[in-house]
Amino acid sequence: MTSKMKTKVDGNVLTIERDFNAPRSLVFQVYSDAEHIKQWWGPRGWEVTVCNLDFRPGGIWHYCMKCIDRNQGDFFGMESWxxxxxxxxxxxxxxxYTDYFSDAEGNVPEDMPASDITLIFEEQDGRTKLVTIARYVSAEALQTVLDMGMERGFSETMDRLEEHLDSVKG
Structure with a gap:
């Protein structure tokens, strides 16, 4: 599937836009419910094996993705918390929310960049434009996650989100 994301990097800010053929309330719902998130979060070949979600201001979402695709070589079997x-x-x-890398206990490594994320859900004639704004402490911190393949992984995640939305809206 071809990526339908629009990506812009401006210093320490990454902005990503993606349109979905689904109502805004449904797109918001699949971001706010653990059972939905398990179906689409993460790049292709990865599954969410842990998804503890306390969806409220001050609440925490702690999750684990595991690579289940043998074709991904050294990544096969790897966990990403x-x-x-x-x-x-x-x-x-x-x-x-503030997004962190973590370990299984929820500890945050000091050497990995965190980001402040804003998700904006815009209704457009029964469709939804999702705008994701990720702010990093520095342009170098943003470059670190881009070098890790974050853009491709997020594009695949958005493709999986689109497929999940298609399956749940009937």
Whole structure:
């Protein structure tokens, strides 16, 4: 599937836009419910094996993705843990959180960049434009995650989100 994302890097800020053929309330719902997130979060060949979600301001989302695709070579069997702390939630409109790499206990490594994420859900004639704004402490911190392949992984995640939305909207 061809990427439908629009990506812009401006210093320490990464902005990504993607349109979905689904109502805004549904796109918001699949971002706010653990059972939905397990179906689409992560790049192709990875599955969410742990998804503890406390979706409220001050709440934490702690998750693990595991590579289940043998064709991904050294990544096969690898686990990648993440942690988000929500700061703002406006139903069907906006989610803000700080996104961290973590370990299984939720500890955050000091040598990995965190980002402040804003998700904006814009209704457009029954469709949804999702704008993701990721702010890093520096342009170098942003470059670190770009060099790790974050853009490709996020593009695949958005493709999986689109497929999940298609499956749940009937």
């Amino acid at each position: 993440g942690k988000a702390i929500y700061s703002t939630i406006v139903q069907d409109e906006k989610i803000e």
